[in-house]
Amino acid sequence: MPKNRPTSFTVIAWLLIASSAVALAGFATSHGNSLAEDVMRQNPLPLLLQYGIGYFGLAVQVVCAIAILRGRPWGRLVYTGWGTMGLLIGFATSPVKTALIPGAVLFAVIVFFLFRPAGSAFLKAS
Structure with missing residues (x-):
């Protein structure tokens, strides 16, 4: 583990891993939950595609978090690209767009810290 890794990188990576675990549990319990699936059906994307994007996105987030911990640029x-794409899809298809705002703000804060000079220096040195 590199000693010069910015604290923000460590916090962000573990936050991404922990939030992925919580989201996985919540997402898995939505299968067969008629209330959750009724809300999901308001989205024009088919349920199967929504589940696929959700699970794939969680895997991408965990892989990116591990890469961030290991100093992989x-x-x-990938985290920034996938997150941006997810927000664009969400804002294009979500029936309740205001529900996406807190996640968009958190994403912007994370990206801000990932691209600060200390983070860039860490990634160049790794």
Whole structure:
């Protein structure tokens, strides 16, 4: 583990891993839950595609978090790209767009810290 890793990188990576675990549990319990699936059906994307994107996104987030911990520059790029794409899909298809705002703000804060000079220096040195 590199000693010069910014604290923000460590906090962000573990936050991403922990939030993925919580989201996985919540997402898994939505299967067969008629109330949750009724809300999901308000989205124009088919349920199966929504589940697929959700599970794939969680895997991407965990892989990116591990890459960030290990100082891999592609980790922050993939996280930023996937997160941006997810927000665009969400804002295009979600029936309740205001529900996406807290996640969008958190995403912006995370990206801000990932691209600060200390983070860039850490990734160049790794």
